[in-house]
Amino acid sequence: MSAIAHWFRERLPISQKQIFDVLDEPVPNHLRRWWFCLGGTPAYLFVVQIFTGILLAFYYQPGATTAYDSVNYITNEASYGWYFRSVHKWAATGMIAAVVLHQMRVYFTGAYRKPREINWMIGMCLLMATLLTGFTGYSLVFEQLSYWGATVAANICDTVPVVGHFAKQMLLAGETYNNQTLPRFYILHAAVLPATIILLLVVHVAILRVQGVTEFRFEDEPPGPARHFPFFPDHMCTELMTFRWLKLFSGTVAVLSTGLIIFVMFVWPFIDAAIRKHTRFAEASVWIGILGASLIIGLTVWEAAVEH
Secondary structure, rough: OHHHHHHHHHHOOOOOHHHHHHHHEEEEEEHHOOOHHOHHHHHHHHHHHHHHHHHHHOOOOOOOOOOOHHHHHHHHHHOOHHHHHHHHHHHHHHHHHHHHHHHHHHHOOOOOOOOOOOHHHHHHHHHHHHHHHHHHHHHHOOOHHHHHHHHHHHHHHHHHOHHHHHHHHHHHOOOOOOOHHHHHHHHHHHHHHHHHHHHHHHHHHHHHHHOOOOOOOOOOOOOOOOOOOEEHHHHHHOOOOOOHHHHOOOOHHHHHHHHHHHHHHHHHHHHHHHHHHHOOOOOOOHHHHHHHHHEEEEEEHHHHHOOO
């Protein structure tokens, strides 16, 4: 074993101390609070998604006549298939929830403000990519709910002026759901969107490393210099649409207003800077965020409560 270790050290002259120096980056003390650690949670769940997704891909067959039967085989016949499919499903749900909560935390703490506007917009792109990945994965089962979910999504796209009809054709691989639709969803879910998420994550983390984490001080912290703790293992262990809106308005108005909301979220750092510069409401974003979150919760509860 010593000879093998010597062989590797000659070719990769990296010491254990150098490795720990890289991992031992100081982390602001406020990140000991779990709600500040939600940024890493989606990344861990994404790794789980990739691992379980590869295992499921050995058996899944993305065809209109084969998809449902292959999912049924995975669930009921393949060894531990039910387990890995369940882990894949719940990790996806957890990843979406963690990304949304992370964005909310960044919003309510104002961590998107200068000079972090670009990283906020990259985070919004990650949120959109995560939601699209969940949607395309939901459609792969090819049951009634997933079929009609894809059809409704395509019809919603069709209501968008100018580019809507083209987006519908690109999504369905034609005017209506056909034999090419499911393979297209599979390519998006298993290749295009994961690659996009990985690219965005690399850029997101790289900018974070350059700019550093926004530091906060709390009332219960002792006075003096800001305290830090090691990234590894301390921080790493710490981290271990409301459809009712579409029914309140016509299709085009609902889609355009949703698109406007997403656009406003993308450029919110600049809107917030303008509000704080030209008004006395320095923390107006907090109240706007509370209003938005309350609206989302209210519409979601309404949608769940009304008779369908």
